[in-house]
Amino acid sequence: MIGRSLYGFCFxxxxxxxxxxxxxxxxxxxxxxxxxxxxxxxxxxQTGESGRGYLRRVAFDSQSELRTRWRAVTTxxxxxxxxxxxxxxxxxxxxxxFMRNAGLIAMQFAPRAQAIEWSTRLLxxxxxxxxxxxxxxxxxxxxxxxxAVLWQEIFAEKNFRSGExxxxxxxxxEALAKLCSAGRARSFQxxxxxxxxxxxxxxxxxxxxxxxxxxxxxxxxxxxxRQKWLSRLGAERI
Numbered sequence: 628m629i630g631r632s633l634y635g636f637c638f639x640x641x642x643x644x645x646x647x648x649x650x651x652x653x654x655x656x657x658x659x660x661x662x663x664x665x666x667x668x669x670x671x672x673q674t675g676e677s678g679r680g681y682l683r684r685v686a687f688d689s690q691s692e693l694r695t696r697w698r699a700v701t702t703x704x705x706x707x708x709x710x711x712x713x714x715x716x717x718x719x720x721x722x723x724x725f726m727r728n729a730g731l732i733a734m735q736f737a738p739r740a741q742a743i744e745w746s747t748r749l750l751x752x753x754x755x756x757x758x759x760x761x762x763x764x765x766x767x768x769x770x771x772x773x774x775a776v777l778w779q780e781i782f783a784e785k786n787f788r789s790g791e792x793x794x795x796x797x798x799x800x801e802a803l804a805k806l807c808s809a810g811r812a813r814s815f816q817x818x819x820x821x822x823x824x825x826x827x828x829x830x831x832x833x834x835x836x837x838x839x840x841x842x843x844x845x846x847x848x849x850x851x852x853r854q855k856w857l858s859r860l861g862a863e864r865i
Contacts, residue, residue, distance in 0.1 A: 704733020
């Protein structure tokens with residue numbers, strides 16, 4: 628209702644010659660981008676090719692605001708990821724980190740193989756926020772195909788700063804615990820021995836999944852669960 632009212636107002640101004648017709652349409656569509664994702668998808672679906680053209684244009688317009696461009700890319704993904712694949716590929720290879728981030732969010736709605744391919748590739752991204760979104764994608768996609776790369780990246784130098792573990796490693800540990808294959812006990816033991824407490828919960832979960840042993844209740848404090856596993860690992864060779 629609000630969208631139609633906005634359209635009518637802009638159309639009236641254009642009819643009276645107070646603003647150009649193209650500007651009126653852009654004003655209307657720009658208003659759509661300010662709405663929550665589900666609402667704006669419904670509105671853009673009613674616009675057909677004019678809406679598609681607007682999104683393609685504004686997403687890569689360096690004069691547009693960062694938020695507007697980010698929302699244009701995520702809207703393309705939710706609306707029609709396959710149809711906008713060239714634009715999403717362009718966003719994913721952009722020099723601007725927020726465009727790569729938006730592209731990854733959009734890829735959650737793309738065909739699974741493509742979404743996994745891009746998410747795995749951008750685990751190497753120089754921007755921490757982009758790497759974090761790549762991991763979140765992998766978790767939501769249950770992409771066991773990415774496990775080997777995740778194990779490489781969780782110990783990669785770029786995921787530490789001045790020797791301190793960065794937050795993305797906690798997300799990586801979660802992904803690994805949820806996607807782990809058999810025979811990864813030593814790797815999870817290594818995480819369990821680190822100082823970063825964000826890793827410990829997932830190291831315990833990973834050890835339970837990869838070995839089949841459950842030493843404590845899930846309700847026990849994580850440090851209690853950690854110490855139980857450290858004791859076991861010190862007594863038995865895995």
